[in-house]
Amino acid sequence: MDELTDQTRLKHGAVRREAAFIFIFVTVLLDMLAIGIVIPVLPKLVVDFLGGNAEEGAKMLGVFGTAWALMQFLVSPLQGALSDSFGRRSMILLSNFGLGLDYVLMALAPTLAWLFVGRVISGIAAASVSTAHAYIADVTAPEKRAARFGLLGAAFGAGFVIGPALGGLAGTISPRLPFWIAAGLSLANAFYGLVILPESLPKSRRSRFDWRRANPFGALALLRSHAVLFGLAAMHFLSDLAHAVLPSVSVLYMMYRYGWNESVVGLTLAAVGAASIVVQSLVIGPVTRRVGERTALTLGLIFGVAGFLIFALAPTGLIFWLGIPLMALWGLEGPACMALMSRLVGSSEQGRLQGAISSVAGIANLIGPFLFTLTFAFAIGSGQSFELPGAPFLIAAALLFFAAILAWWVMRKQSVRPAA
Numbered sequence: 001m002d003e004l005t006d007q008t009r010l011k012h013g014a015v016r017r018e019a020a021f022i023f024i025f026v027t028v029l030l031d032m033l034a035i036g037i038v039i040p041v042l043p044k045l046v047v048d049f050l051g052g053n054a055e056e057g058a059k060m061l062g063v064f065g066t067a068w069a070l071m072q073f074l075v076s077p078l079q080g081a082l083s084d085s086f087g088r089r090s091m092i093l094l095s096n097f098g099l100g101l102d103y104v105l106m107a108l109a110p111t112l113a114w115l116f117v118g119r120v121i122s123g124i125a126a127a128s129v130s131t132a133h134a135y136i137a138d139v140t141a142p143e144k145r146a147a148r149f150g151l152l153g154a155a156f157g158a159g160f161v162i163g164p165a166l167g168g169l170a171g172t173i174s175p176r177l178p179f180w181i182a183a184g185l186s187l188a189n190a191f192y193g194l195v196i197l198p199e200s201l202p203k204s205r206r207s208r209f210d211w212r213r214a215n216p217f218g219a220l221a222l223l224r225s226h227a228v229l230f231g232l233a234a235m236h237f238l239s240d241l242a243h244a245v246l247p248s249v250s251v252l253y254m255m256y257r258y259g260w261n262e263s264v265v266g267l268t269l270a271a272v273g274a275a276s277i278v279v280q281s282l283v284i285g286p287v288t289r290r291v292g293e294r295t296a297l298t299l300g301l302i303f304g305v306a307g308f309l310i311f312a313l314a315p316t317g318l319i320f321w322l323g324i325p326l327m328a329l330w331g332l333e334g335p336a337c338m339a340l341m342s343r344l345v346g347s348s349e350q351g352r353l354q355g356a357i358s359s360v361a362g363i364a365n366l367i368g369p370f371l372f373t374l375t376f377a378f379a380i381g382s383g384q385s386f387e388l389p390g391a392p393f394l395i396a397a398a399l400l401f402f403a404a405i406l407a408w409w410v411m412r413k414q415s416v417r418p419a420a
Contacts, residue, residue: 036163071123073362080355100187150284231410244368300333312390
């Protein structure tokens with residue numbers, strides 16, 4: 001009888017963990033869908049506020065993007081530390097409600113200043129993604145984390161494929177409508193989680209809150225606590241920095257080099273997103289189980305280097321498209337790296353770790369747009385003896401090449417062992 005009771009408890013626990021993962025997956029999907037929905041209309045709304053001045057609108061959008069990334073850098077460690085001390089559930093639900101109310105604010109924004117405030121709040125609330133990753137680390141065995149992190153990556157991809165398409169259609173009716181849709185999605189998700197989502201971090205495994213650890217610099221100190229952890233974090237920073245080339249210049253590059261219109265560019269971006277979803281949801285789990293997280297990480301970086309080289313040097317659009325599957329396979333790196341890093345800290349520090357990782361990504365997203373847009377402008381500028389429009393992608397390939405060397409050196413130097 002006792003044995004049957006234990007088996008029943010194990011099955012019940014497994015069902016609850018699966019249900020919790022599904023909710024977190026849906027949370028990330030809806031968050032990314034909500035963010036994606038406003039992408040097509042935010043630039044137009046900003047330009048409209050500036051009297052139709054596209055040049056000034058482009059500058060202001062740069063300010064908006066920088067502010068959003070800065071909030072991610074500053075707030076992600078705080079949310080991670082709070083989740084380690086008070087639980088993941090409350091942080092995730094607060095962020096969902098915050099995002100929903102923020103989209104209402106942006107839908108009603110009467111001036112550009114109000115819209116900017118809304119974008120800042122959006123950057124703060126969206127920092128809950130790091131808490132979602134910590135939640136997954138809580139409820140998933142270490143050997144299965146790479147696959148689960150990969151599925152979260154698929155939610156990111158799906159949100160950014162479906163969101164802009166839906167936002168573009170809604171934006172033809174009204175530039176404010178996508179914000180209302182985003183608000184509805186976020187608030188519905190928050191109320192759903194209020195009823196369904198269990199807490200993943202028991203009180204016995206929580207850590208005491210410390211402001212010294214809850215700021216970006218204190219969070220980054222955690223990454224320096226272990227040589228392998230610091231090396232993996234440095235490698236991940238190079239990968240994040242390389243990734244910034246895609247949102248920064250890919251659209252400009254495709255239009256400039258291949259003469260594509262918005263329709264072809266949109267289809268190409270959709271293909272990139274679809275390929276990423278396939279890899280994140282169907283490839284990462286089997287590959288990491290077969291070859292291990294270290295090999296999967298290295299393979300991902302090699303595929304990324306190859307993909308960026310094709311993007312940079314492709315003389316025709318058809319050859320450019322051949323690089324899309326390779327770029328999608330770069331997706332092996334992120335989940336494998338996060339799984340390895342999660343093994344190196346205890347259960348009471350998973351939130352801090354994910355917050356620190358998000359801060360590293362925030363730094364990359366602050367540097368990347370300037371690095372790659374200025375490189376692209378210089379590479380096609382007048383007075384050059386020859387043009388090299390693919391220069392930003394060559395830089396990205398070099399960053400991933402150095403990341404691969406760093407990963408090999410770090411993991412060869414010291415084996416990765418689970419934290420107690």
